[in-house]
Amino acid sequence: MALRPTPKCPRPPVSMCHYKDSTQKSDYNGPTTSQENNELNINFNDPGCWPSMTSRFRDLMVERGPYLMDQNNYFPNQNQAIDVATKSLEGLIKCIQNIRGNGFENSLNEAKKIALLINIPTDFPTTRKIKRKKYDLESDETETNKSVETIVKLQRYQSLDSIITIAYDIMTGVIYDNNFTTHKCLWDENYSENPQRYTSVLDRCNSLGLIDRCIKISSRQATKEELLPKHTAKHIDLLESSEHYNDEKLEQLSSKYDSIYLHNSTYKQSLLAAGSSIELVKAVVDGRVQNGMAFIRPPGHHAMESEYSGYCFINNVAIAAQYLLDKTSVQKILIVDWDIHHGQATQQMFYEDPRVLYFSIHRYEHGQFWPNLRESDFDHVGNGSGTGFNMNVPLNDTGMKNEDYMAIIHYLLIPLATEFSPDLIIVSSGYDSAIGDPKGEMMVTPACYAHITQKLMGLSCGRVVAILEGGYYLKSLAESAALTLRALLGDPCPIISSLQQPCKSVMETIGNVIYAHRHYWDCFMYSTFYKENVPEIHYNFFDEKPEIYQTRNIYPKIDTASFDIILNNIITETKLFNPKFRIGLISKLIEHSNNNFINSDIYQYLKSKMGNLHVLKEYQSTIEEFNKAFSFEYIKEILNKQKYIGEEKCTTKTNNELIEDNLFEFNTFYFSVGPLLQIIDSIFVNEIKSGIFVSSISNLSKNDVSSTLNTSIIGANYAIKKYYLKRILIIELNENVTQMYSNDHNILVISMHSLLNSSKNINGNYHINISWSKKILNEAEFTTMMQHLILPIAYEYNPELIIVSSAFYSNINNINGIQMTPIMYGHLIQWLSTLANGRLILYEQDAHDNSTYRNKCLLQCSKALLGKPISKLQVKNLLNVETKDILLNNIKSHRNSWKSLQF
Numbered sequence: 057m058a059l060r061p062t063p064k065c066p067r068p069p070v071s072m073c074h075y076k077d078s079t080q081k082s083d084y085n086g087p088t089t090s091q092e093n094n095e096l097n098i099n100f101n102d103p104g105c106w107p108s109m110t111s112r113f114r115d116l117m118v119e120r121g122p123y124l125m126d127q128n129n130y131f132p133n134q135n136q137a138i139d140v141a142t143k144s145l146e147g148l149i150k151c152i153q154n155i156r157g158n159g160f161e162n163s164l165n166e167a168k169k170i171a172l173l174i175n176i177p178t179d180f181p182t183t184r185k186i187k188r189k190k191y192d193l194e195s196d197e198t199e200t201n202k203s204v205e206t207i208v209k210l211q212r213y214q215s216l217d218s219i220i221t222i223a224y225d226i227m228t229g230v231i232y233d234n235n236f237t238t239h240k241c242l243w244d245e246n247y248s249e250n251p252q253r254y255t256s257v258l259d260r261c262n263s264l265g266l267i268d269r270c271i272k273i274s275s276r277q278a279t280k281e282e283l284l285p286k287h288t289a290k291h292i293d294l295l296e297s298s299e300h301y302n303d304e305k306l307e308q309l310s311s312k313y314d315s316i317y318l319h320n321s322t323y324k325q326s327l328l329a330a331g332s333s334i335e336l337v338k339a340v341v342d343g344r345v346q347n348g349m350a351f352i353r354p355p356g357h358h359a360m361e362s363e364y365s366g367y368c369f370i371n372n373v374a375i376a377a378q379y380l381l382d383k384t385s386v387q388k389i390l391i392v393d394w395d396i397h398h399g400q401a402t403q404q405m406f407y408e409d410p411r412v413l414y415f416s417i418h419r420y421e422h423g424q425f426w427p428n429l430r431e432s433d434f435d436h437v438g439n440g441s442g443t444g445f446n447m448n449v450p451l452n453d454t455g456m457k458n459e460d461y462m463a464i465i466h467y468l469l470i471p472l473a474t475e476f477s478p479d480l481i482i483v484s485s486g487y488d489s490a491i492g493d494p495k496g497e498m499m500v501t502p503a504c505y506a507h508i509t510q511k512l513m514g515l516s517c518g519r520v521v522a523i524l525e526g527g528y529y530l531k532s533l534a535e536s537a538a539l540t541l542r543a544l545l546g547d548p549c550p551i552i553s554s555l556q557q558p559c560k561s562v563m564e565t566i567g568n569v570i571y572a573h574r575h576y577w578d579c580f581m582y583s584t585f586y587k588e589n590v591p592e593i594h595y596n597f598f599d600e601k602p603e604i605y606q607t608r609n610i611y612p613k614i615d616t617a618s619f620d621i622i623l624n625n626i627i628t629e630t631k632l633f634n635p636k637f638r639i640g641l642i643s644k645l646i647e648h649s650n651n652n653f654i655n656s657d658i659y660q661y662l663k664s665k666m667g668n669l670h671v672l673k674e675y676q677s678t679i680e681e682f683n684k685a686f687s688f689e690y691i692k693e694i695l696n697k698q699k700y701i702g703e704e705k706c707t708t709k710t711n712n713e714l715i716e717d718n719l720f721e722f723n724t725f726y727f728s729v730g731p732l733l734q735i736i737d738s739i740f741v742n743e744i745k746s747g748i749f750v751s752s753i754s755n756l757s758k759n760d761v762s763s764t765l766n767t768s769i770i771g772a773n774y775a776i777k778k779y780y781l782k783r784i785l786i787i788e789l790n791e792n793v794t795q796m797y798s799n800d801h802n803i804l805v806i807s808m809h810s811l812l813n814s815s816k817n818i819n820g821n822y823h824i825n826i827s828w829s830k831k832i833l834n835e836a837e838f839t840t841m842m843q844h845l846i847l848p849i850a851y852e853y854n855p856e857l858i859i860v861s862s863a864f865y866s867n868i869n870n871i872n873g874i875q876m877t878p879i880m881y882g883h884l885i886q887w888l889s890t891l892a893n894g895r896l897i898l899y900e901q902d903a904h905d906n907s908t909y910r911n912k913c914l915l916q917c918s919k920a921l922l923g924k925p926i927s928k929l930q931v932k933n934l935l936n937v938e939t940k941d942i943l944l945n946n947i948k949s950h951r952n953s954w955k956s957l958q959f
């Protein structure tokens with residue numbers, strides 16, 4: 057039986073704010089409600105009160121905000137009531153942002169202001185039913201009403217649990233506007249850039265209920281002044297003049313540009329697309345939202361300084377990036393362009409600017425694919441002070457699959473982005489690279505974009521903005537864009553099928569890119585793909601630019617029937633699930649702890665920092681349930697490890713009798729693994745996405761190292777038996793592993809440790825030892841090892857459940873341990889949790905103290921599991937030749953068993 061965490065917050069002597077307790081139940085700890093007057097007092101000066109105070113404030117705000125608006129008799133007029141409520145809500149939002157970003161100290165001040173603002177007499181009639189006022193959201197334009205919209209959004213969630221979930225949820229901003237459907241081609245109805253692109257994306261996002269979960273950011277037109285840093289006045293004026301052209305003149309002007317049609321609405325709609333892009337990045341930088349997505353058109357990344365091109369007129373992403381550099385404190389921006397076409401215009405606009413790192417993956421075919429430019433090849437790395445800040449990843453073959461894209465992400469993008477350490481990431485998110493697109497002819501599945509998006513969210517403290525570019529096969533476009541938005545909302549990544557060996561062509565490109573950038577980035581200087589040979593350049597495009605471009609019948613109507621079937625299958629097979637709670641905790645061990653370590657302290661600490669952790673209810677599985685998962689032989693073996701059980705007696709017994717006879721041993725055993733099994737159960741009934749289990753017991757018995765007694769293995773076997781799982785990945789960190797755990801393909805064990813004490817590495821197909829010949833692993837080495845070795849293997853294995861087992865040792869005296877920083881632990885969990893539908897269990901063993909280091913490790917891991925931003929890794933100047941050798945040796949040891957390492 058577990059004890060409930062002791063309230064840390066005695067009834068405060070002085071109250072600064074009185075209000076009636078609401079009828080809703082809250083899961084905060086530290087109740088200070090007096091039974092007699094049902095009144096709750098908060099003492100701002102008592103830190104123990106802060107956790108409960110903030111959750112109470114959220115409750116209060118949501119209750120009071122609408123109330124104030126209806127009770128206008130408290131105010132001279134309705135406007136004043138709205139004003140007060142709006143301010144409260146803004147304060148609330150700020151308060152939450154501060155909790156998420158800057159910790160409690162700042163939010164305390166905010167909370168004080170809110171309290172003063174809404175300090176209403178105690179005779180406030182709380183018993184009266186609060187009338188909900190309906191607001192016409194469509195007509196809301198003013199600043200005040202924007203907050204009203206938020207109020208209404210919050211009102212939809214009635215229970216405190218959901219309010220807290222929403223409040224602490226990643227806040228994702230979204231921009232859309234019906235005006236994005238007006239720009240269309242008047243002389244060719246088959247033109248591939250059309251309004252259905254916009255509506256199909258929005259429809260799919262709505263059908264998945266995603267838009268309702270986002271905060272809507274208001275769209276607006278960009279001003280000319282905002283465009284001028286990136287486009288000439290002539291370029292803008294000509295577009296403006298086309299507003300009054302007749303059809304003939306529009307087509308005539310269009311024919312002067314490559315792949316362009318103009319419409320009378322093109323100018324206004326282009327301004328709206330650019331202005332909306334600015335508003336969205338601004339909302340992220342201001343902290344109003346954590347990340348966001350803009351559903352806009354026309355696209356932008358081909359719009360050059362003074363030339364319209366490839367359906368683009370104004371370069372939305374470039375305008376937004378430039379705005380941030382000019383008007384905010386943002387200093388470093390990473391632009392990731394996964395549209396299948398090279399964003400030549402974005403490249404040109406920042407080619408000499410080291411503040412913007414442009415990274416583009418595009419179909420190239422040695423210049424034969426549009427825009428057919430020599431400058432799209434890998435050797436164009438930037439110029440002047442911008443040298444090294446332009447990375448082109450040209451694809452010289454079609455049919456590239458998830459494994460090819462993920463190889464680019466693991467080997468190029470993440471090491472590069474980690475080293476660049478951007479303040480914000482803008483994605484030029486075109487989906488013509490997705491499966492079925494007639495232009496791209498690639499095979500990337502919609503779920504893969506979710507994986508890439510969540511990888512990016514691990515960088516730049518979660519500030520990621522996706523701005524729509526191309527994508528011309530509507531089904532694939534809509535699904536991929538929706539799964540990107542879903543990933544931004546922090547929902548678990550759908551499982552993608554097991555990744556195979558990346559194709560030769562993509563590996564050659566990766567080698568070439570690394571060669572071209574080896575002098576500019578540490579991560580490539582010591583890359584395992586570093587080539588001594590100078591790569592050859594092939595450029596096979598020799599056509600002249602025409603004077604007049606064809607405007608009609610460029611795109612024959614395409615029959616999508618065969619891809620429709622494939623896409624429908626992919627959509628059906630992609631299981632989108634979203635458990636109510638992202639993390640479940642077990643706080644069960646307090647009474648068994650034989651030292652001063654008090655388990656509930658860590659939960660209190662995590663709850664005070666995070667809010668919406670879910671503590672699983674007490675639950676003792678019965679012997680019958682246990683029997684379902686484990687055989688008689690297995691139970692006997694487990695019990696045998698703890699007590700000699702006579703052979704003859706055993707053979708005639710049933711499981712139940714065996715356990716009943718050895719109840720003490722069984723309980724001891726169950727006590728050490730039971731919580732893990734309970735978390736597994738909660739995960740597979742979709743109650744929680746992931747779990748944390750802290751145990752003061754060491755995973756392995758020191759004297760009797762045995763796979764039978766390894767808690768993670770017992771958990772894995774349980775999940776296999778009970779839920780028919782086929783692949784479970786166990787990551788053992790800092791473990792003194794001297795015995796093979798697994799040669800069973802149902803369980804893959806990867807252990808990471810130091811090899812200083814000359815013990816031997818034991819390796820099998822399903823037991824991988826990754827060893828490091830020193831104690832302290834720096835953040836760059838850790839990143840390299842994860843991206844080059846562990847993640848490729850993990851993605852190939854494609855687990856259905858991951859158990860990360862670790863002891864957070866704060867000193868390096870541990871025999872085989874590697875010293876890792878809390879931030880490294882956070883990233884480890886973040887990188888792994890894109891797999892297995894996010895079903896990951898962190899099992900901390902050997903927890904003996906409440907050291908700050910240990911708390912920080914758990915905090916970072918929890919943040920990663922919640923999908924919250926974690927701090928950036930610091931990787932500069934930390935790699936050397938020795939690192940490369942160690943990594944290569946590790947890769948060589950496992951190359952034969954894993955296709956993903958055969959490059």
Ligand SMILES: [Zn+2]
Nearest residue numbers: 395396397526
């Ligand atoms: Zn494109």
